[in-house]
Amino acid sequence: MAAFDRRDLIGGLMLVVAGAVPLADTVTYPMGTLKRLGPGFFPTVLCVMLIVFGIVILVGAMTRDGPGPAVDWRPLGSVSAGLLVFALTVDSLGLAPAVVLLVAIATLADRPYRPRRTLILAAILTVACVLVFQVGLGMKMPILRWPF
C-alpha cells in the first residue's frame, strides 16, 4: 500500500464530484450547432474540464505522501449552525431574535464559552443593527415578529 498525499486526494475527488454531478444535468440541455451554440455546450465543456483537472490532481496525489487537512471542527460547526439558524428565523421571528441567536450560537466556538459576555455582545450588536440599517439606511426589515 503506497503513501498518498491525502489533502490532494480529497481535493481531486471533490473536483471530480463537482464536475460529474452538474454534468448529469447539462448533457440534457440542447447542445446546438457550431454556428448556434446551445445552452448546454458551455457548461458541459466546463464540467468535463473539472473532471479532467480532478483526475490530474488525483493521479499526482498518488505519487507522493502528504498529511490530510486539519479541520477546525468547533468553529466550523458553530459558525455554520449560527448562519443556518439566522436564515431559519429571520423571516418568522424577525431581525432582533435572529441576530441574538446568530451571536449566541456562533460564539460557541470560543473556549471558554462566556454566556454573559455573549449576551452583552448580542444586545449591543442588535441595537447597533437596528440603528444602522433601520434608522440610518431606512431598510424595511421586521425587527420582531410573533409567529404564533
Next chain:
Amino acid sequence: MGVLDNLAAGFDVALTPVNLFYCFVGVFFGTFVGTLPGIGAMAAISILLPITFYLEPTAAIIMLAGIYYGGVAGGSTASILLNLPGSPSTAVTCLDGYPMAQKGKAGLALLTATLASFIGGTAGIVILTAFAPALAELAVDFGPAEYFMLTVFGLIATATIASGSAVKGLAMVVLGMLFGTVGTDVYTAQFRLTYGLWDLAEGIDLIALSLGLFGVSEVIASIDRIGARPQATQRVSMRSMLPTRDDLRRAAAPVLRGTGIGSALGALPGTGATLASFIAYAFEKRLARDPSKFGKGAIEGVAAPESANNSAVQTAFIPTLTLGIPGDGVMALMLAALMIHGIVPGPAVVSKHPDLFWGLVASFWIGNVMLLVLHIPLIGIWVRLLQVPYHLLYPAILVLICIGVYSVNMSPFGVYLVLFFGLVGYAMRLLGFEPAPLIVGFVLGPMLENHLRRAMLLARGDVTFFVERPISAGLLVVSVAVLVWMLGSELRSRAAGRRPVSAPDG
C-alpha cells in the same frame, strides 16, 4: 483634450462633497479592515456592495476602490506590530517589519511603510493616467473573437501565475465559470443547474458568493488561529516615527525599485499586489551587499514590498477599466459593481464615461493623501484597534454578513447561499485551492460564453475564425505559451521534490 485637462475635469468630479465623502468612507473602512487580521478587503467590499446600489456609479466605485487601496495600505500595521498580516499583500512586510518593532523601532517601520505606500501609490496613479487611455484606444476595434481570446488569456494568467498550483488555479477558474452558468440562459431562456430552486433563476448572487468564500470561510479559519494571539502592547508616538538621515538614504532606492516592480506586475493580469510585494522583497535581498541583515529588521525589507504592493494596486485598474479583464478577485468585484450600475466594462468606459474614469483617477490622488493623514497623525487609533480581541470582532462580522446578504432581496435564501459558499470556501482553504481565481472565473465566465457564442455566430460555425484574426491569434499564442510554461515549471518543481511557492493567505 490633453491628459491634464481630463485630470482637471476628474478633480471637479472627485472634489464634490458627495464623492469626497464616499472616498473618505472607503479609505477609512479599508484601513479599518486592512488593519484587522481575519477580515480582508474582499469581505469588506462584499459587505458594502449592497449599499452601493443606492449610490451614483461614480461614488460607488470611488468608495469600493478606496476600500481596496486603503486595505492594502492598512495591512502593514498588523504585520509590523503583531507579525500577523492584516491583508495577504502585506505578509512579506512581517519579515522585517516585526523585527524592527521588536527592536523598538515600530514607529519608524510604520512611517516607512506609510511613505513607501504613498510613493508607490502615487507612481502607480501616474502610470495609470498615462497608459490607460492609450490602451483603451487600442482596444476599441476589438470584436467578439478578440474579446474571447483576451478573456481566455486573463483567466489563464489569473489561474496559473498567482496561485501556488497551476492545475488547482485552473480548476478554480473553471469551477467559478460553472457557478456563473447557473440561472436562465440569456439566449434561449433555458434554466441551467437551478435544481428546481426559483431563487436561482436569476443566477447565483455575487455578493453571497464572495461573502461566503472570503468572509465566512475566513472567520471559520481565523477563530482558533487569531483568537489566542498576543495583543498589541506597543505605544507608537509621533516622535518615535522620526527617521534618521541614514534611514531615508537606505530606504530611497528600494522604494523606487519596489515601485517599478509593483507598477509593472499590477498592470499584468494574474499578478497582483501580493505577488508584487513578494518579488520586490526577493529582488532587494538578492541585490543587497549583505543579504543576511534581511529578516532581522532591515528597513529595505519594509520599504520595497510596501511600495510594490501599493503601486500594483493602482495599476491593477488599467486592464480592469480599459479591457474589462480583472487581474484578481478584488478587481473582479469592481468589474461586477460597474456592471450592476449598467456600465459595460471595456475600452468604451474611458470615452463614454469620462467623468467616471477621470473622477476615479482623481479620487486615487485624494485617497492617497487621506491615507497619509490616517496613518501618520492618527496611527494611534489603528494601534489601539489591534487591541480589540477577535472573539468580539467575528460575531460582528457574521452579523454584518447575514444582514448584508439578507437585505439584497429581503430573503433568507441569500443566507443559505452564503452558508453553502462558506463551506465551499473553507474546504478550498483546507485543500489548498485559492478563492481568487474562482471569483474571477465567476465574473468573466458569462462574458466568455457570450463572446464565444457571438463569435461563432459571426464566423458561421468556422472555428478557424479565432486564428485568422491577427490580434486574436496573437493572444491565443500568448495564452498557450503561459499555460505551457506555468504547467512545465510546476512539473519541474514537483520533480525536484519541492512544493511550489505559494503566497500565504491572510
